[in-house]
Amino acid sequence: MIRFETAGESHGEALIALISGLPAGIPVDLDFINRELWRRQQGFGRGGRMKIETDKAHILSGVRHAKTIGSPIAIQIVNRDWKNWEEKLPVEAGDASKHQAVTSPRPGHADLPGALKYNFPDARYVLERASARESTSRVAAGAVAKLLLRSLGIEVASHVIRVGRVALERAVTWEEIVAVTAKDEILLSCVDPVVEERMREEVAETSRSGDTVGGVFEVVVHGLPPGVGTYANWDERLDGLLAWAVMSLQAVKAVEIGRGVTAAESFGSSVHDAIYYGPENAEKLTRFTRHQNNAGGIEGGISNGEDVVVRGYLKPISTLRRPLESVRFDTREATAASYERSDICVVPAAGVAAEAMVAFIVAQQVMEKFGGDSALELRRNFDGYLDQIRKY
Ligand code: EPS
Numbered sequence: 596m597i598r599f600e601t602a603g604e605s606h607g608e609a610l611i612a613l614i615s616g617l618p619a620g621i622p623v624d625l626d627f628i629n630r631e632l633w634r635r636q637q638g639f640g641r642g643g644r645m646k647i648e649t650d651k652a653h654i655l656s657g658v659r660h661a662k663t664i665g666s667p668i669a670i671q672i673v674n675r676d677w678k679n680w681e682e683k684l685p686v687e688a689g690d691a692s693k694h695q696a697v698t699s700p701r702p703g704h705a706d707l708p709g710a711l712k713y714n715f716p717d718a719r720y721v722l723e724r725a726s727a728r729e730s731t732s733r734v735a736a737g738a739v740a741k742l743l744l745r746s747l748g749i750e751v752a753s754h755v756i757r758v759g760r761v762a763l764e765r766a767v768t769w770e771e772i773v774a775v776t777a778k779d780e781i782l783l784s785c786v787d788p789v790v791e792e793r794m795r796e797e798v799a800e801t802s803r804s805g806d807t808v809g810g811v812f813e814v815v816v817h818g819l820p821p822g823v824g825t826y827a828n829w830d831e832r833l834d835g836l837l838a839w840a841v842m843s844l845q846a847v848k849a850v851e852i853g854r855g856v857t858a859a860e861s862f863g864s865s866v867h868d869a870i871y872y873g874p875e876n877a878e879k880l881t882r883f884t885r886h887q888n889n890a891g892g893i894e895g896g897i898s899n900g901e902d903v904v905v906r907g908y909l910k911p912i913s914t915l916r917r918p919l920e921s922v923r924f925d926t927r928e929a930t931a932a933s934y935e936r937s938d939i940c941v942v943p944a945a946g947v948a949a950e951a952m953v954a955f956i957v958a959q960q961v962m963e964k965f966g967g968d969s970a971l972e973l974r975r976n977f978d979g980y981l982d983q984i985r986k987y
């Protein structure tokens with residue numbers, strides 16, 4: 596079973612991703628992994644940290660001659676900012692007077708519940724791990740998962756469909772999403788330039804008022820055959836696994852599969868995707884076709900052969916330049932919440948991190964179904980299944 600873990604703090608020496616369970620022989624394109632890390636750092640409204648870091652993956656194990664070798668893959672991403680923090684956050688005992696406390700919890704962050712849980716006198720150690728900086732490691736692990744999926748012709752991409760009050764009000768094609776992810780300059784990752792400019796204005800207005808703004812990203816999986824995931828066991832339903840993984844990302848407060856939210860306000864006759872039987876179609880594995888995809892590619896916890904569509908609803912970043920009311924940890928006096936360097940809008944970046952989580956879950960379930968200790972064996976099993984489906 597493919598699994599991954601991350602380690603590292605936002606201002607520590609480095610971030611770590613440890614991925615295991617991949618078959619041997621999967622091509623590993625380091626430039627591809629680094630471009631995924633670059634994508635995560637982009638977006639109009641990103642904070643000052645992104646000017647300090649140029650996130651790069653340093654692969655320490657599990658890959659030789661640009662291919663996986665079946666052993667755990669350890670990836671390190673150094674924090675350039677560490678040189679500014681090593682005296683304030685030393686691994687050794689160090690000089691306690693240099694500790695940079697977060698003296699009053701920021702509403703919306705993990706600060707207060709984290710300090711209570713771990714019995715910290717302030718929220719510095721909480722922020723160090725709760726920060727969205729951790730998603731850097733997930734993107735590295737997810738990029739490796741994407742490379743496994745790519746070997747089977749399965750792709751994952753994302754785009755932004757809402758920033759604050761500005762929403763994209765139309766369906767999009769897979770090709771439009773791919774075009775957005777291929778851009779060398781990422782503003783807000785919206786497929787429609789007119790809407791993207793309105794989103795940019797929304798972020799600019801938010802920044803001028805010392806506030807923050809969230810939004811909605813959409814992740815699409817293209818090329819996944821029917822039959823991945825199952826209704827047989829509650830913890831193997833593909834929609835449940837995807838929702839869990841995307842919800843686990845920093846600042847995500849809701850997840851939907853397909854038209855999850857508006858389906859709840861609609862009648863079945865307008866929601867469910869009618870089934871037709873059409874002529875041979877090179878694009879499709881079978882002649883079963885649908886004219887819409889409200890189910891988001893999953894029915895009964897199983898992929899149905901349509902694009903899998905997962906949307907994440909991101910709260911506005913909790914660190915405000917015009918801070919909300921809070922209380923000092925030490926004196927309990929009423930005060931303004933602490934301010935830490937932060938972002939105004941991170942919806943495009945969260946979409947990239949969500950791609951990584953979706954790719955990891957899909958890769959895990961693909962390996963669960965098709966298995967294989969080598970890329971050759973995985974591909975043979977996968978092709979055998981595709982042939983079976985074509986003949987169904
Ligand atoms: C981020 C890294 C952080 C923040 C931000 C996003 O770096 P720093 O704390 O040094 O500025 O800029 O994370 C948060 C504000 C947060 O609370 O999650 C990143 O790498 O995405």
